[in-house]
Amino acid sequence: MTFASFIAQLLNGLAGASSLFMVAAGLSLIFGVTRIVNFAHGSLYMLGLYGAYALLEGLTTRLFVFAGFGRTPLGFWAAVVIAALLVGLVGVLIEVLVLRRIYRAPELFQLLATFAVVLVIKDVALAVWGAEDLVGPRAPGLSGTVSILDRRVPQYDLALIVIAPLVLLALWLALTRTRWGALVRAATQDREMVGALGVNESWLFTGVFFIGAMLAGLGGALQLPREPAHLGLDLSLIADAFVVTVVGGLGSVPGAFLAAILIGVVKAFCVALGTQSIAGFEISFSRLTLVVEFLVMAAVLVVRPYGLLGRPPVLQRAVGEAAPPLSPLPWQAWAPALVLLALVPLAMGEDRYLLVLLTDIFIFALFAVSLHVLMGPSGMVSFGHAAYFGIAAYAAALLLKRAALPMEIALLAAPVAAGGFALLFGWFCVRLSGVYLAMLTLAFAQIAWSVIFQWDEFTGGSNGMIGVWPSAWLASKAAYYWLALALCGIGIAFLWRTLFSPFGYALRAGRDSPLRAEAIGIDLRRQQWFAFALAGALGGLAGALFAFSKGSISPELTSIALSTDGLVMVLLGGVETLTGPVAGAAVFTWLKDELARRTEFWRALLGLVILALVLLFPQGIAGGLRLLWHRLRRQEAA
Amino acid sequence: MKRRTVLGLAAGTAAGLVLPAGAQQGPIKIGELNSYKVFPAFLEPYKKGWELAVEEVNAAGGVLGRKIEIVSRDDGGTPGDAVRVAEELLSREQVAFLIGTFPSNVGLAVADFAKQRKTLFIAAEPLTDKIVWDQGNRYTFRLRASTYMQTAMLIPDAVKLKKKRWAIVYPNYEYGQSATAAFKKLLQAQQPDVAFVIEQAAPLGKIEAGAVAQAIADAKPDAIFSSLFGPDLAKFVREGNQRELFKGVEVFNLLAGEPEYLDPLKDETPNGWYVTGYPWAEIKTPAHAKFLAAYQAKFKDYPRLGSIVGYSTVMAAAAAIRKAGALDQEKLVEAMSGLAHGTPFGDITWRPLDHQSTMGAYVGQLAQKDGKGVMVNWRYVDGKDALPSDDDIRRMRPTN
Incomplete structure (x- = not known):
């Protein structure tokens, strides 16, 4: 690799890191304060990209027709900012309608709700924007390239490289210089204490969700000139965003920045190295791009168990109530079920599908x-x-x-x-x-x-x-x-x-x-x-x-x-x-199995059913039924 | 509302447990499964295609005096789910046989399932060569021109250009790997002095397009062979255009002329790329004109390649039933072997040798017209002209 291509690839890596950083920073903030592993963060990113596309190029639906801002620099940046804000509002909706109701559920239960949100958002995007990939225009005013060491570098890549540190700076100022930031940092360290001191947790959580979702939306919207809006974005991004968050250290925004750059640059250099012979072995670094972010993460976690800039949690309190003791299943419960199941093939006859x-x-x-x-x-x-x-x-x-x-x-x-x-x-x-x-x-x-x-x-x-x-x-x-x-x-x-x-x-x-x-x-x-x-x-x-x-x-x-x-x-x-x-x-x-057969939009329906179950049974189905059973027994006893 | 849905579903399932009585008198049911939610861009038009075909077959009186009906299922894009769905179609819906599938791993899994259950399976879209060659079986037939065939169709143009230094970029899974292997082998056979200066394997859907474009530019190739498609293709085109990677470099790209992948490119469409695809607006053969008119009348939309695949698969299924004269699996398989029928791409034959149909593809070059991508200088290459020798196939295909 020559020096010139080294620099060019470094810039590629930095540009690629830009959006990744914003998405990961949002994820990290949300996790830090609310302890929610937000699986839907990739979907928010996807919505940011689709939203920016719609704002710029227009959107035709059955209900209304929107012409779009048009391909001017002002239109482009307005679309990016407004899309980010709208995605922030979607985040608020998710928090207020769903997550707020299940904060006291067992740890990680919220992950289930966000998983359901992923399913719903994907089908909504399919219904609104259709299945075809939507390639956005190049960024108006920044559509050309700059020649650096005889390599052509897109102007927009350079803009992204500048925007990421600006966002980092803005976040850092917000976190260290404002009251809101102080509360966020305090809650990241000890959420119960913040609550005990009389801070309104609901507003804090909603606010953090807004900022986190907005960052995901911004990351997505900024990719408009580089990445077509398509329905696979949510899942292809979410894993990377988690990796960056964890490599950087949970709750650490500067950590997310460092980690995004590390991973973006490592990926670019894997591509640049291509196939190399090392000690007689042919190693295809370009094929390594399939998994390289996970290799980086494994290496970082083995050496630094709390990520690059993360700190061990100061003290851990159980978020919900402590898990009740388990009790063994009496044979009267499992034996009849087993016998019944064993008899099914004899009873079913022809229906082999069951x-x-x-x-x-x-x-x-x-x-x-x-x-x-x-x-x-x-x-x-x-x-x-x-x-x-x-x-x-x-x-x-x-x-x-x-x-x-x-x-x-x-x-x-x-x-x-x-x-x-x-x-x-x-x-x-x-x-x-x-x-x-x-x-x-x-x-x-x-x-x-x-x-x-x-x-x-x-x-x-x-x-x-x-x-x-x-x-x-x-x-x-x-x-x-x-x-x-x-x-x-x-x-x-x-x-x-x-x-x-x-x-x-x-x-x-x-x-x-x-x-x-x-x-x-x-x-x-x-x-x-x-x-x-x-x-x-x-x-x-x-x-x-x-x-x-x-x-x-x-x-x-x-x-x-x-x-x-x-x-x-x-x-x-x-x-x-x-x-x-x-x-x-x-x-x-x-x-x-059942829903996929019944409707075209089964994915959204599955998501809605899971959301309903989540809200009905915050302890899970078995947990909820047990709770119901105990309540009935108590009523009888009384 | 939600509660009622759940209850309704429960009731529906209970009803579903009862076997359909007197299934013999109704329409002939054909089981169709595909990854509708994973590849909607291709499969929505595909579905419209088979809907049109069903309508036409039934309007003409059906087959064997009965109408046909497609029982369609989403296979979730994974082999495990697909096999379960296929089982459901056979056991519960009592379909006559199976058609469909998109990704290669799902196609292969259903093919093997069909072999196990001794049931006819017409694979519509999977491009993998293995489904009819290395892992072919008696019960499986495949419609689309395979990875090998479409690569072979591009070779004559590639040889003509006499370029020495080739760069290769492909999506890192079996399709891209097979396309790359076939291209290198076929080109080297005709042009021994060719050098492959760089090979880039991009994770499917996650190409680092800027870095890849830069790395290829640094290798200074005379020509590029790519098998990218979908979002990867769009990103590669955008980054390559910006960095002027394609200036003075010939590019060959499998599938890039298919409306599914070409249309999103709009004013980024690169000029002069050699591609396989489907120039739907310009094909004037009577068979295609009839299909086009019917399709546009029914759906108020133009067909994509998926529409052709869905339409032709059902046409093949109907023709097979007609020729077999019964719904017996062995008779159906015998009927498929050597079956000839019309499609919008012209008449095709299902080869007895390897169960590959001779449906071809259009080969041409990309150009821009009114800010949209189109194919120019195109020609139709019959599938039978893009296949290896019979002996080569016999060596690959297991004899069972």
């Missing part, structure tokens, strides 16, 4: 329960649990197809492989806590995904592998149904039993009070590490069962989307109950 759907539900129930063991009793949230699901699915397929082992052996050996990887990844993860831990699990999942995705000769690459069918005696739907019921039942029973063993109590002790747990001699890290491996292995059993039930697998099985589905199931069912994950898996799988 068996297929129920098999899926069993598999996801085991997956959700294994995730719940980490999230609930162990207090370790995993954003990357699909890694073990997918690794086991691939292990099963590879043992069957490449090692030509019998299907039964492949099925039972696959969870061991998943457990092994969980042991490896877990060793690093348990050294962290909270969202940092969650993001490191996500990083490992993405690394696993990218290896599977790229290793054509071995894993079949993005196409995946086909012909992963069960042995002849399991080929019928009913036989496989019983197998899935038996194995998932055993897996779930084993996990639940474990939670009431000394090991399980030690885990909960560690979650509720790490200091006291360690003081009485529990090696907490080791317990958590084993919990990680156990959850990975059982999640893997679900994955292997899934592979053989579908006959083919592809890298989606390790994807963020599936990890998210797992989180949604656990939260929807209720993270503080034993049976919640099972209920969540059943309801979510069934809803998705």
